[in-house]
Amino acid sequence: MSDNNDALVEEAMAGIAGAQSLAELDEVRVQYLGKKGKLKSLQAQLKSLSPEEKREFGKVLNGIKQSIQTALAEKKSQLEESENSGPDIEAIDVTLPGVRALPGHRHPLATTMEEVKSILIGLGFRYDDYPEVETEFYNFDALNTPDWHPARDMHDSFYTTKGNVLRTHTSAFQTRAMKEFGPPPLRAMTSGRCYRRDEIDASHFPIFHQLDVIAIDENISFADLKWVLYQLASALFGEDVQLRFRPSYFPFTTPSAEVDVMFNGKWLEILGAGMIRPEVLQAGGVDSEKWQGFAFGLGLDRMAMIRHGISDIRLMYENEEAFLRQF
Ligand code: PHE
DSSP, X not given: OHHHHHHHHHHHHHHHHHOOSHHXXXXXXXXXXXXXXXXXXXXXXXXXXOHHHHHHHHHHHHHHHHHHHHHHHHHHHHHHHHHHTOSOGGGOOTTSOOOOOOOOOXXXXXXXXXXXXXXXXXXXXXXXXXXXXXXXXXXXXXXXXXXXXXXXXXXXXXXOSTTEEEOSXXXXXXXXXXXXXXXXXXEEEEEXXXXXXXXXXXXXXXXXEEEEEEEEXXXXXXXXXXXXXXXXXXXXXXXXXXXXXXXXXXXTEEEEEEEEEEETTEEEXXXXXXXXXXXXXXXXXXXXXXXXXXXXXXXXXXXXXXHHXXXXXXXXXXXXXXXXXXX
C-alpha cells in the first residue's frame, strides 16, 4: 500500500509542476483533493481497517494531503506572480534601438538636372523629352555630321538596328524640336541619357547625361548666348562667377566655343556652345535667311561632380548607399 501512496504523491507533484496556469493548477487540485478526488477514494478504504490500522493509515493520508497542499500553494503563488507580470519581459528589451527606416535621398544627377532645368524654364525655355534610341539622321546627318566624321565611327557609338543609334548627345533633339514646333521663335531644351563606347575610367562612362538648349529668333547673336550662359552660371555658382570662352569646333555650330568655369582656383570645362549653322536650321525646316539661333549643351555628370566635389564618375552609377546618403 505504501508503494501505491508514493506513486500517487509523485503523480500529483508532476501534475502540479506541469500546470501552466492557475486554471490548470485548479484542475490538478480537484483531481487529487476534490470531493471525488483520488485522496477521497483512499479515505474510503479506512472503513474496512482495524482501529490500530486506521490510526496509522490516517497519518499517512494526512501526510499526503499536506504535501500536496503545500506544493499546490507554492505553485499557485508562482503562477500568480508570472500571470500578473504579463508577457515574458525578458523577451522584450525596450532599451534596444529600433530599426530605423532610412529616408530616401535624391541622386546628385537628378538634383543638378532639375536645378539647371528650372533656371532655364525661368528664362523662358520649354522642356521636353526626346528619344534615347535615335535615327542616324537626327543624331548626325541633320547636325551637319557627314558619314565620314570620326564621331560616326562604330567605336564611338552604339548602333541598334540599321540606321538607329543610341543618341551620342542630346543635341540630337535640335532639328526634331524645330520640325515639331514649326516657325520660330523657339526656346527649347531637353536632357537625359547619352551613350558612347568609351573606355570606363574616373571621367568616362558609357552612359552619361547631357542637357541641350536652343534658342531661335530674329537677330539672335552670340551676345544673347553669353547673356544666357552668365545667367545660368551665376545661378549655379554665385553672382561673381567667372566664365572663359575658348574657340572650338562642333559640326553643327559656328562660331563654336567651349566654356570653362572658374571653380576652386581652377578652370573647369562645363559646356559646348555656338551659333547654329544654317545647314542645321534648314534640316529643321527653318528659313536660315530669316532666323538665327544659338545652341549649347552641358554634361550633367561633370556639373554634378564639380558642385559636389565628386572625383570619380563611376560613383554616380554604382548607387552605393553610403555614397548616396551624403546628399
Ligand atoms: N553636343 C556637344 C557635345 O556633346 C555639345 C554642344 C551642344 C556643342 C550644343 C554645341 C552646341 O559635346
